[in-house]
Amino acid sequence: MSSSVGGVTVSNSTVNTLIGNVNAENLNIYNAREVDGAANLAERHERLARLKRESRARLVERWMAVGLGESMANELADDQTVGTPQRIEAEFPHAGMVALVGEFGSGKSVTAERLHLASIEQAATDPEAPIPVFLEARFIEGKVDAEIRSIASGIGNPEEVGVYLILDGLDEPGSVRALDILGQSRRAILQWPNSHSIITVRPGLELGDTPRINYPEMNAQEVESLLGRVGASRDLQYSESASIGDAMRLPLFALIAAVLDTQDIRMPRSRGALLAAIASKALSKSGNVSDTQVQAGLRKLALLSISRNRRVPVGEVGSQRLIEAMCATHLAVRKGMTISYGLSIFEQYFAGQAILEDGLPEEMLDQSKLGAWQDALVLAVSMGSWRSTSALVEAIAGISPGIASAIVTKSVPPYDYDEDASLISYTECGKMLRHALAVWTSGIAPHGRQLGFTRSDGSVTSLAIGVQGSRLSWGIVSPSASMDLPDIVPAGPEVRDRCIRLGSGVVSSSYSAWPWEWALSQVAHALENALSSQDITIPDIEASQKELDWALAKAIVNQNPMNHRPIPVDIAVEATDRLLERLPNNVQAVSFGKRIYDVELVHNFGDRLCRGQLLISQGCLVRPYPMPDLREQGGSWIWSGYAEEDLRVLVEDVYGNALHIYEALVRANFPKLLSALGIGGALPLRLEGTLVIGRGSEDYAPPNLWSKPVLLNSDAISIARITVQNRLPARDWD
Incomplete structure (x- = not known):
């Protein structure tokens, strides 16, 4: 009997038998037949064995990078239950593309490697099987088609047998390059028979109509099992820090925490601090080269690697002695005459450290290139001092306040409070909050006054601030009532009546960017209210x-x-x-x-x-819009007055117009935010939807709209296209 995993037909003795146990000695050689013309069986045998060795090496490098010893890394690589595709409660397609969507460190890349190994085994026993190809998006230098053909050389002809493509880390080169790679990969898959692809990607990248499978986080039992496996305390997942507690459900961070625990290192409170602790531990392995030199080399490598989206020649990074020391940390991996990071998250970490120390690289002044640096910026903002963080956020906000707001939101986890921390004086807190508020309101100018943040002269209104331990009390004074007040006043009953907004609570003071997050939340709340009440002018379209x-x-x-x-x-x-x-x-x-x-x-x-x-x-x-055609509506539901076709047209027209109004409103009022908004960043688009309608005995049930955006060329006009069904579509929709 047999079953299928990821479109690869395998023995029903489970996927475990197939992956990880293949080696050059036991690959089955099928009966001699012609394989892609000049490619002979011996060459095919060796190339498939090489792909297997490379896949296993990537797994070992990945686990050694987080601090595990070589023996444990090899043990995990050989244990097919680690990262098994069976964790995913969804069926992989046998054709086309599917995106495996999960957070940084969720284990999706390990699962992708397991699928790749299974496809190698399938190709080793079946000359008609698709050619196994594994590509890391951040290292694709040229055309995807050329990269695939290079790997397939000596194994088979993609035009005859197709390919099984694993495209890992699609989001890592930045959104512009990622979408280009996605388009190239889709064309390659469509042009060859029997071809399909698994893409690993983090949430946030607009994938158009590519089907998605959400990669699950570990449950408490899985976390406990993994921690016990590597010799750490099984109770480690119950951290005092909400940020670390959440991170423990991701294998990458669970393993890092486990390594620190086995070394009796105090558990940090944030993910950035977790990476800093393991990086510091790794630097101690660098031998006779000083930590300072190795750290400088790792920072240089990170900047070069992200800016170029490819492996870096060793000669551009430093001397042979420095390269050896960097590789000894297991954070960097040498391949021939090039060097790169084994895990991209450490690439982003060291890039963030370089940015904190030296400021934004010149190429980041181009908004279109900021996306590739976003993770580095998030880590930098989450770990820097108030001064360095503020300089960084202010510089990014000057380029794109939308991207700056996304970075701050990711840098300060919600509800991660340290009750034992104490805030500085109310005046210093007030200065930080007011400075952040000034930067955010400049990004939505000229609406700062309309939203109640700026006075008639353009300056930010007074803030009433109170501090008690880690608790902040605040009030935003009405601009018209602040002219006779200092910029920062103590919170109290004497100014309460002058405030248009009041609040109090414990803040995430462990993160120096907390004032930026607070100010951003105030602007977002005011904007939401203004838009809901239609106080923002809609352009005349x-x-x-x-x-x-x-x-x-x-x-x-x-x-x-x-x-x-x-x-x-x-x-x-x-x-x-x-x-x-x-x-x-x-x-x-x-x-x-x-x-x-x-x-x-x-x-x-x-x-x-x-x-x-x-x-x-x-x-x-x-x-x-279409008129109700079934009966007078009176107090009934809007949809109940329409026949199916008229309701479809109504929904299509309303959503189509909504796209046009949305784009015009944002372009006219908040042009600097457009590229960072969910729909705004994807415009123009075609909204494809299915309206699920129940009639007869189900007449009381409201229709449901299941929709997804499809990207269009930049010169196209956004539209909506709606169809009608009487049952739920048999696929995942947004």
Whole structure:
């Protein structure tokens, strides 16, 4: 009997028998037949054996990099249950691509190696099996097609038997290069028969319509088993730090913590400190070369490697003696005349250290290249002092406040509080908070005053601050009430009435970037409220103008918002004239329920109504979307008044217009944030959705929309495409 793992048909005696136990001596040589023309069986045999050795070596290097001894690293490499694909409760496809999505250190790369080893075994016993190919995205220098053909040489012809491609760490070269590699890989898979690919990637990269499988974190039992396996305390996972407690569910960080525990090293409170501790331990292995020299070499290697997305010639890093010392730490690995990091997370760590000490490299001043450095920046901001962190965040915010905000959010874990820590004086805290608030509000200028953060002269309003141990009390003083106050005042009842926002709580003071995170949360909260209440001006584009005209027309004639009947033009004109006649001359706005409209807007509406410039059909103002066609809606659900096709068109039109309005709003008001926003960074796009509808006995059940974005060329226009189904789509959607 047999089963399939990742599209590779294997013996049903489990995948374990297949992977890790293959060597050059026991590879089965099938009956002699022609293999890719000139490629002979002996060469194929040796090349497959080499792929197996390289895969096993990567596993060993990975575990030695986190501080495990060579014996334990080899033991884990030979234990097929470590990283077994069976951990994933999902079926891998037998064709096309699938992305294995998991956090840094989740173990997805180890599972990918196990799948690669299984595909090597399959190719060793079946000349018609796809050619096994393993590529690390950060080291792809040229075209993916050329890289695949180079590895396949001597094994077989991709055009005849196809390939089984493992593409590891797609996100690591940065989003621009990653999407290029993804597109090239997809074309390669599609052009060859019997081909498929497993991609490992962290959350956040927009993958379009590529199917995804979420890689699971370890449960408590798995963490306990792994810790016991390497001789650490099984209770290590129950850390006082929330950040470390969460990290322990990821094998990489669990192993690092285990190594520190076995060395009786006190457990750090953050992931960055965890990496710093293991890096310090690794530097002690560098022999006769000083730690300072080795650390400088590792920093230089990290900067060169990230900037080039490839292995670095040893001659560019340092002397032969320095290279040997760097490799002795097991953090760096030499391959021929090049050197690289065995684990990219240490590459990012040492790059972050270099940035903290020397500032941003020149190439990072280009916003399009910031993505490749984001992990290094997160680690730097999470570990630096207030001064170095502030210089760094401020510099990034000047390039892209959106990317800067993402970095700060990742750098300060939520709810990771040290109750025993004490904040500095209220005045110093206030200065830090006010400085951070000034930088964030400059990124959303000119809305700082509208959101209640800046005075009429552009300066940040006063802050009322109180400090007690690790607890912060704060108030943001109304700009109009702060003109006679110092910039920082003590929190108390005498200023409470002047504040537009108040709060208190324990802050994550273990992280020097906590004031940046606090200020960012205030701006985000104010923005959310302003957008929800539609206080931010929407640009005058067709989609938004038609919606505004219809809403205003119904408000003027006092028609229920849920009533979409056409409004006769003469009734709308009469009601508009009557409204404007009774408004005093000094009134600037008029309210209809919760909605407030500028009087100037009402005048403009009336003028265009009289000139016939609104959406009019058969003498009536009409809704810019399909009308309910089943029955009067009254107080029923919106969807219940539509037949399936009209509901589909309604959803498609509404979402299509929403994309246009969203893009116009962000470009007009927050252009510096566009590239860092989830949808904004992916525009233009096609939103593909499936509307799942139940009728008859299920009429009470609301429809569900399952959708996913598909990237379009930069010169395209965003659209929505919706289909209807009466059951849930048989695939994963967002």
